[in-house]
Amino acid sequence: MKLPKLVLIAVGKLAAVACRLVGRDAGNFPGLALWTIDKSFLRCFSVDCPVIAVTGTNGKTSTTNYLNKIFSSLPNEKCVITNMQGNNLDTGIGSLLLHHCDMHGRIHADHLVLEVDESHVPVIFKYLKLETLVVLNFFRDQLDRNGEVETLILKVQKFLEHSDAQLVLNADDPNVVRLCPKGKKAHFFSVEKYEGATDELYEAGEGKFCPFCAAALEYEYYQYSHIGRFRCPRCGYGDVTPETQIKDIDFDNSCFKINGEAFTSKYMGIYHLYNLSAVYTAAKLYNIDSKLINDAFEDFQVNNGRMEVFRTSDAELLLNLAKNPVGANMTLRLLNQYKGEEQLLFVLNDNVADGLDVSWIWDINFSIFNNVTKVVTSGTRAYDIAVRIKYSGYDAQKIVPIPDLDAAAAEIFSTGGRKFAIANYTAVQPTRAALTRYITAKEAH
Amino acid sequence: MYPGLLDLYGDSGNVEALRYRCAVRGIDLEVFTHELGDEKRADIADMDIIYLGGGADYEQQQLAEDLISYRKELSDAHKNGTFMLMICGGYQLMGKYYKDSNDKKIDGLGLFEYYTEASTDKRDRCIGNIVVEAELDGKKYKVIGFENHGGQTFGSDKPFGRTLCGNGNVRGGEYEGYMEERVIATYLHGPLLSKNPLLTDYIISKCTGIEQLKKLDDSLEERCRDILLKRLLK
Numbered sequence: 001m002k003l004p005k006l007v008l009i010a011v012g013k014l015a016a017v018a019c020r021l022v023g024r025d026a027g028n029f030p031g032l033a034l035w036t037i038d039k040s041f042l043r044c045f046s047v048d049c050p051v052i053a054v055t056g057t058n059g060k061t062s063t064t065n066y067l068n069k070i071f072s073s074l075p076n077e078k079c080v081i082t083n084m085q086g087n088n089l090d091t092g093i094g095s096l097l098l099h100h101c102d103m104h105g106r107i108h109a110d111h112l113v114l115e116v117d118e119s120h121v122p123v124i125f126k127y128l129k130l131e132t133l134v135v136l137n138f139f140r141d142q143l144d145r146n147g148e149v150e151t152l153i154l155k156v157q158k159f160l161e162h163s164d165a166q167l168v169l170n171a172d173d174p175n176v177v178r179l180c181p182k183g184k185k186a187h188f189f190s191v192e193k194y195e196g197a198t199d200e201l202y203e204a205g206e207g208k209f210c211p212f213c214a215a216a217l218e219y220e221y222y223q224y225s226h227i228g229r230f231r232c233p234r235c236g237y238g239d240v241t242p243e244t245q246i247k248d249i250d251f252d253n254s255c256f257k258i259n260g261e262a263f264t265s266k267y268m269g270i271y272h273l274y275n276l277s278a279v280y281t282a283a284k285l286y287n288i289d290s291k292l293i294n295d296a297f298e299d300f301q302v303n304n305g306r307m308e309v310f311r312t313s314d315a316e317l318l319l320n321l322a323k324n325p326v327g328a329n330m331t332l333r334l335l336n337q338y339k340g341e342e343q344l345l346f347v348l349n350d351n352v353a354d355g356l357d358v359s360w361i362w363d364i365n366f367s368i369f370n371n372v373t374k375v376v377t378s379g380t381r382a383y384d385i386a387v388r389i390k391y392s393g394y395d396a397q398k399i400v401p402i403p404d405l406d407a408a409a410a411e412i413f414s415t416g417g418r419k420f421a422i423a424n425y426t427a428v429q430p431t432r433a434a435l436t437r438y439i440t441a442k443e444a445h
Numbered sequence: 446m447y448p449g450l451l452d453l454y455g456d457s458g459n460v461e462a463l464r465y466r467c468a469v470r471g472i473d474l475e476v477f478t479h480e481l482g483d484e485k486r487a488d489i490a491d492m493d494i495i496y497l498g499g500g501a502d503y504e505q506q507q508l509a510e511d512l513i514s515y516r517k518e519l520s521d522a523h524k525n526g527t528f529m530l531m532i533c534g535g536y537q538l539m540g541k542y543y544k545d546s547n548d549k550k551i552d553g554l555g556l557f558e559y560y561t562e563a564s565t566d567k568r569d570r571c572i573g574n575i576v577v578e579a580e581l582d583g584k585k586y587k588v589i590g591f592e593n594h595g596g597q598t599f600g601s602d603k604p605f606g607r608t609l610c611g612n613g614n615v616r617g618g619e620y621e622g623y624m625e626e627r628v629i630a631t632y633l634h635g636p637l638l639s640k641n642p643l644l645t646d647y648i649i650s651k652c653t654g655i656e657q658l659k660k661l662d663d664s665l666e667e668r669c670r671d672i673l674l675k676r677l678l679k
Contacts (some may be wrong), residue, residue, distance in 0.1 A: 140453075148453070148501040151567070208449055214507065216482060356573060357591045359634050362455030383669030387639055390665055391458070391465045399665065403672075 005044040008034055009105050012041075012098040027087040031094025042090060042127035044105040045097045051112040051128055052282060055121055055156070056136025056176070058327055059275045061086045062302060063136060064115035066279045069296045070288060071111045079109040088117045090124050118152050122159035132285060133160075134168040134278050138175035139225060140360070141324040149175065168281045170274060171242040172227045178211045178237070187285065189277040190242035194249055194270055196333060197221040197228065203329045203365045210237050224270050224333070225326045244281040246273050261290050265297040267307055271330050305428035310435045312442060314416030317345070317435065321428045323354075325363035328422050335420045336370045343374040345412045345421040346389075347405065347431045348381040354425045358384050366392035374415075377401045378408035379427050405434035413438055446479045446497050446515075446535075447508050454593060456498030456532050458636030463494075466645050470659045481508050489518040493652040494528040497535025499634065502545045502563075502595075505534045509551045512538060516554050523556055528627045528652050532637060536622065536630040537561040537596055546595050557623055557630070559614075561596040570595045575611025575633060576677050577621040581647045589640040589673055590633025598623075598632075605631045610677045627651055640673075642666045 003011075015033040019026035034041035052071075054064045061084075068082040083096050093114060101107045116124055118138070135156070140149050153175055160167070161181050170176040171188035180186040201208075203225045210217055210232035217238065222228035231238040248257040255264045256273065258280055265276060276297060283293050302308070310317045322328035335342060350358050358381050366389055375398060377386045386401040402408040409431075412419055423431040448457055460476060467474040479486055489495065500508075519539075523529060529539070537543045540553045541560040546567050553560070575592045578585055588606055598614040605622025613621030613632070622631035629648070631637065638645040642663050650658055 148503075150501055150503050209507075357454060357593065357634070359455035359458070359591060359636060362458035362461070362636055362639070383665060383672060386665050387669055388458075391461050391639060393465070396662070396665060401665065401668070 002038060005105055006103065008038060008041055008044050009098070009101065009103060011037065012094070013103075016095070016098055026095060026099070027085055028089075028092050028095055030098050031091035031096075034094055034098075035091050040127065042094055042097075042124060045101055045107060045128065046105055047097075047107045047109075047112060047128055049107075049109050049111055050131040050286075051114065051125075052132045052134070053114045053116045053121070053125070053130055054134045054136065054278075055116045055118050056134075056170075057118065057139040057141045057324065059136045059271060059278075060088065060115045061304075062272070062306060063134065063275045063278055064113055065302060066275070066296050066300055067113045067134075067282060069300060070279070070283050070292055071113060071286075073292050073295065074110075074288065077110045080111045080113060081107070081109045082113045083115055086115060088115045089120050093120075093124055118156060121156050125159065125163065125165075130163060130165040132168060132282060133163075133165045134282050135170065135176050135179055136275065136278055137170055137173045137227065137326075139324055139326045140363070153178070166285060168278055168285070170227070170278070171240050172223065172229060172274075174211070174217055174226065174230050174238060177240060186240075187244075187281050188240050188242040189244040189274070189281040191223065191246040191270065191273045191277055192249070193221050193229070194223060194273070195251070196270060196337075197223050201226065203325065203363070210235060212237050223274075225329065227271075227274070244277050244284070246277045249273065261294075263290075263294050263297050266300065269307075269330055269334060271326070272307075305423065305432050308432070310439060312413055312416075312439055315413055315419060316417075317412070317419040317421055319421040319423065319428070319431065319435065321425070322422045323425050325360050325365075328361075328364045331420055331422050332365065332369075335372070336368050338371075338418060338420075340418060341371045341373050342418040342420060343376065343412055343415065344372055345376045345378065345408060345419065345431075346385050347379040347408070347421070347423040347427040348377070348385045349379045349424055349427040350381050351426040354427075361385055361388045364388070366394065369394055373398065375399045376408050376412045378403060378405050378431075379423075382408075405430055406437060409434040409438040413442075446495065446512070447481060447500070448478050448498065449480050450504040450508055451498035451500040451532075451534055453499050453501060453504075454533075454591065454634035455636050456634060459496065459498070459530070459532070459638040462636065462638035462642075462645050463649065466642070466649060466661065469661060472649070472653060472655075481511050485514070486518075489515060490522040490525055490527065492522065492527050494530060494648065495519065495522060496529075497531045497538070499533025499535060499594075502547065505538065505543070505545070506549065506551060509538065513552060513554065519554060520556055523628070526627055528648060529630070530648065531628075531630040532634060533594055533632050536632060537598065539630060540598065540600075543596060557628075558602065559598050559600040559623055561598045563595040563597070567595065571612040571616055571632075573611055574673070574677050575613070575621070576609040576674065577606030577611075577613065577631075577633070578609055579606035579624065579644070581644065586641070586643055587670075587674060588633065588637070588644055589670060589677070590631070590635040590637050592632045593634065594632050605629060640666075640670065 015030040167186040215234035220229040604620035605624040
């Protein structure tokens, strides 16, 4: 028996109120409650504005937040709804919609900008009309939870065959370009070859073979992991002309150009530039002025463990979330770019939300580890990451495993200077808390 | 063999562990790779060890034909005492056959008598931490790893070890893998050799003929094992 829409909405709204009454976060539970009653509960909602979704393995939260900021800055914009905290499954998005809808399930907004988990794209947009889909990349990520990358790609691909959404796709990821259905035109984005690009694959990558004819793909260069200018020598797969390309990258002055216009950004990591290229492409589909885009690029700050800086009187630590090897490799690239000595804190948990399998740390490339004078490891798997780093050839005497996070924070700050920290999914908030506790206690003295 | 295709769960770390534990002892280790599409190697039987990791169904199908063309060489290598280390997909492909989750049957090399069948329900997989008790030169050793396989392997008459925690060859099973003195075939990722230094040394011993390997400082590895064993075997 299916409950009528009105009843479902009322139940969901009550669940949200109950959550708040007991002081629990209502980011997922109300949606989960409805999902338990009715797997197709998303049908209850009706949305009358454009829906823009961002998916892909890495960079969803940042890209979505940029787009939210840009749309919100439009002169006549009253309401942009976004899952800023990354509740990106059907239950999380259901909770968000419950929060914003009236008792009939109607949502009145100017734009809905949603971060959506790759595996949930078909589920969610079976019920909500999707206008624009941004696909950033496909990497191996929490394999024991998400299944093989290929399975995920096929899921999204199948969905797109019957969708009339406009597509914003990464031109340099062979796992993404293939999503464009035959005969359809996608809006491709890219970043020109940057100074850290390599001729050979430097980090573990996915999609080494052509999905159409199985020949080994050829690369002019790799930007990072398997992202780069690729082409199938047999069938020509990969010959796409990007609509947007970030050019003239100037790392010293943190700026670059798109279509001849100059932009400035706080964050200049290569993976971040790809996100910005995606943001620009999506924003231009809505004819948004470049000045508003640049304002977002310039001001945007994410203080949630993604490129977050922690300072003491004599030290500066950059914390970055890494849910998978590519994420960790990005932080190591920044660490290796830094010219002086530095220390690294690596916090690794194996809770359910992380994926129980920590073997992905072996796909992190520790072979270059410039001027690292000490590594502190922490989390439920502090010793696994310590062994991993030891086997890459780093001096075991300089590795200090401390499962307790507060003790680990004290250890990493026991000397001054530049530090980098990597924490995986469930580790990132506890790490932020421990670092903050340490800094607050130190300042009090 | 096929490190590009059979490297799903950090399995290349096994080579890194062998390389590391050889290097600190001054043992030369040269690694050759054979990828799909490479010219045929004539020297397979001359290797001290042959290693195959695990891959996704799609990738295992891609390389099955190429692998079968090496049936004679691999069989000769096995007879000549080349050590064979095979994880997950590599393990399955050395048996009689592998029926994958799309109900597609791939012939194995048939080096060993076991065979593998996967449920067509792609969600029906054995996933989780696993500990098996193996016997290495008569000494019991708890081997730690992570299993993630849809295939259920039957007919392994000489298992690698007894399952203390996790599944092993079949769901809820009692035994895991297949072993001979110079063959280890198992579902354990982790990577296997990074979690179990004595197993790595067992393999190095068999490959080099050095019975008493120089002892190494394994305090990090042992602490890692202690914590995991305590958690998993409680």
